Amino acid sequence: MRFHAPRRLGIVGAGVAGALMSRAVLRSNRFVLTGLADPDPDVRNRVSAEWGCPAFIDATELVTSGTVDVVYVAAPTAHHLGAVSAAAAAGVHIICEKPLATTAADAREAVDCARRAGVSLLVGPTVSYDPRYRVLRQIVTDRRLGDLLSVQATSFTDWHRRRTRTAHDLDAAVGNGLLLRQGAHQIDIVRLICGGDVRAVSGALHGGAGGAEQGFSTQLSFANGVQANAYYDGSGAVPEADELFATFTGGGVRVHPGGLHLYSDGQLTDLPVDPATSVWDQALVEMDQTLDGRIPIHDGEWGLGTLATCLAIYEAAATHSIVFTHQSLYQEKS
Ligand SMILES: NC(=O)c1ccc[n+]([C@@H]2O[C@H](COP(=O)([O-])OP(=O)(O)OC[C@H]3O[C@@H](n4cnc5c(N)ncnc54)[C@H](O)[C@@H]3O)[C@@H](O)[C@H]2O)c1
DSSP states (O other), X not given: OOOOOOEEEEEEOOSHHHHHHHHHHHHOSSEEEEEEEOSOHHHHHHXXXXXXXXXXXXXXXXXXXXXXXEEEEOSOGGGHHHHHHHHHHTTOEEEEESSSOSSHHHHHHHHHHXXXXXXXXXXXXXXXXXXXXXXHHHHHHHTTTSSEEEEEEEEEOOHHHHSOOOTGGGOGGGTOSHIIIIIHHHHHHHHHHHXXXXXXXXXXXXXXXXXXXXXXXXXXXXXXXXXXXXXXXXXXXXXXXXEEEEEETTEEEEEETTEEEEEETTEEEEEEOOOOOOHHHHHHHHHHHHHTTOOOSSBHHHHHHHHHHHHHHHHHHHHTSOEEOOOOOOOOOO
């Protein structure tokens, strides 16, 4: 049994994602919240009182204060690289929100500076932390139904209606837009199931008034030959629904809200999966295990691969062509 003291965690960016992580930290017995950084003085004062921890003006002040072992970076995406490099320079481990950065070059720099500093960098938390997808991944790696052939993932959400989306909210150049903000979850799931190494990408953005990204569709070809289609609609035009089907040489799987349906030899087996704790809780578990020596799934290379895939979808959509990504980024992990 492990008895080491809870790990001290600081939050960079006390907005929507930061608040969700603060609640996960309160629920955790492995982490304790010891600081936050936010440049907005109103946010700093209010949230510091609410969360009961000291507030700093920026990530550098927080990570050099000697009060944190891990930071969760939930600043706007354009500021991720600055916070990650400050934390790495201070020897502080990092959970960075997705997407890791706004460009593949910045994401590569973030990964490299964490590696050079010898600190752990996780990129998440995405919906791929959902235990149903871990179970499906296990079915793939165990070859319980033979070889995985294809995956079809469909998501309908009301992302565009949750609040008024400004031009800034929809600007992919600063890491926003539906594909980078929401599609990254779905691409992460598909990569987790299919093996991670995307080689060819085609895709289209679904237009809508003013050209805002209402959704996207993409076909991804993986290095191992698996083919995936992902369709995402964030217009809220139809009720929210998430589905994923996987076909194998010896059967198929449907992921549904309560678990998985496994089809083999004409038989249906129901595999219930316990309701997930939030992805923020699970990101903390993954960091805790990583610091205990386990190889993580959602490491920096992984986050870079998901970002590169999303950016390839933009490029494929803009050029009406197939984009060859040749990601030698991903190392298959057992
Ligand atoms: N995993 C998820 O499901 C999920 C959900 C929401 C947001 N996110 C991600 O979290 C990040 C933040 O999104 P949000 O919706 O919480 O944004 P937000 O606008 O609600 O909050 C961002 C906060 O960061 C602060 N900030 C701005 N610049 C900063 C800097 N340089 N250093 C520190 N803090 C800074 C702002 O003052 C604000 O308080 C984005 O990368 C987004 O993609 C992920």
